[in-house]
Amino acid sequence: MSQVVHITLEPSGLDPVDGIPTQQPWIHPHLVQSNDPIKGRQFRATGLIPKGARLLVDHPYAIIPVVDDPVHSDHLLCSSPACNCPVPRNLDRGSCPNACIADVVWCSSTCRDADRPRHEFECTWLKRFSGPIRAKRGEYDFGMLWVIVRLLATRQSELRHAPTIEKIPSASRWKLGWDAINSLCGSSDTWSHDQVRSWTVLVKKYLQSSPVLPHGLSTARILQLICQEEANSFGLYPRETGIFPLPNPPIDRGEQFAAAVYPTAAIANHSCLPNVSLRCLSFSGSPAHPNQMIHKPNDGGRMVFTASRHILPGEECCISYFDLTRFVDVASRREHLRKSFRFVCQCERCISEEPSEENIEWNAMPLMDL
Numbered sequence: 001m002s003q004v005v006h007i008t009l010e011p012s013g014l015d016p017v018d019g020i021p022t023q024q025p026w027i028h029p030h031l032v033q034s035n036d037p038i039k040g041r042q043f044r045a046t047g048l049i050p051k052g053a054r055l056l057v058d059h060p061y062a063i064i065p066v067v068d069d070p071v072h073s074d075h076l077l078c079s080s081p082a083c084n085c086p087v088p089r090n091l092d093r094g095s096c097p098n099a100c101i102a103d104v105v106w107c108s109s110t111c112r113d114a115d116r117p118r119h120e121f122e123c124t125w126l127k128r129f130s131g132p133i134r135a136k137r138g139e140y141d142f143g144m145l146w147v148i149v150r151l152l153a154t155r156q157s158e159l160r161h162a163p164t165i166e167k168i169p170s171a172s173r174w175k176l177g178w179d180a181i182n183s184l185c186g187s188s189d190t191w192s193h194d195q196v197r198s199w200t201v202l203v204k205k206y207l208q209s210s211p212v213l214p215h216g217l218s219t220a221r222i223l224q225l226i227c228q229e230e231a232n233s234f235g236l237y238p239r240e241t242g243i244f245p246l247p248n249p250p251i252d253r254g255e256q257f258a259a260a261v262y263p264t265a266a267i268a269n270h271s272c273l274p275n276v277s278l279r280c281l282s283f284s285g286s287p288a289h290p291n292q293m294i295h296k297p298n299d300g301g302r303m304v305f306t307a308s309r310h311i312l313p314g315e316e317c318c319i320s321y322f323d324l325t326r327f328v329d330v331a332s333r334r335e336h337l338r339k340s341f342r343f344v345c346q347c348e349r350c351i352s353e354e355p356s357e358e359n360i361e362w363n364a365m366p367l368m369d370l
Ligand SMILES: C[S@@+](CC[C@H](N)C(=O)[O-])C[C@H]1O[C@@H](n2cnc3c(N)ncnc32)[C@H](O)[C@@H]1O
Pocket: 038, 039, 040, 041, 042, 183, 184, 185, 231, 232, 266, 267, 268, 269, 270, 271, 341, 342, 343, 344, 345, 346, 347
């Protein structure tokens, strides 16, 4: 049986300001940000981080529910960024007075009232465009555009509260809020011309600054934001992912229930030999399965990173971007990362499993019966 250290001390955030997620991330004192010439920004340990220690608790800057049937789904999240708790179907869900879309619900009238200024930013856009986008482009594009709108809504709330936000003491090494979103990696050079052209059409049709979506940013900046979102968003699943060593028998992670962008968690690079799991408390705040690593947010949609083994000073701290049980050999892992995440994995496991020049030559030769 695997041994798990339970961390009972819950890092506390600051109180939210009028429904906007102003809570700062909680970051382990031995965790720093550094730069790798190939991978870019990365997390590194400056001192021993023991197995089971919590490395990071981060708040989503934008989170959306991802469900096929919002009216009948139990997986909707309270739309208030200060809450983001799951809202069961049997609860009297507070829906939008403007009836924008069924995916928008609140767990209480308090959350709905607190979230009013932020939701007003997205409400008309959702009402006008969600149907046409879903019909013409499908759920994936709708979800992506809605994440962008929620990023812009949080930015707008930040701008409105700028004087208050400036008063919040900041951990100076770490960028916060929109400043952190601006620093996310991702550029149009990584994507094919066809993909960039398709996103440009979406931006011009649905995301230009207008009275429906008054953000004041240029088309080029919104296009860049899509590239950043695509390189940095997290899919959230109800069961474990990112477990290493791989569980036997493998565990199905279940259906994705949300997508989110985390300003600080996005610094984590991928490794096929990860030393950090995305282990969270259950939504109710208590460990759901004490010996399982769970890749989902806890209350408030917070993402929690935990050391899955002792991490030594100087080591990079990496998570896994995908379910390692699904792609096992180096070729399939790299192919999956190249297709889905647009980079060639340079983790220590992939490098050590790279076929040598000699093997490539032998493999290229026709098979002989010996
Ligand atoms: C979510 S971001 C991680 C933080 C990023 N390094 C940065 O500078 O902001 C994902 C990007 O990091 C880089 N990356 C992450 N893991 C990598 C790996 N194992 N090998 C090579 N590049 C990696 C890729 O450019 C990828 O698109």
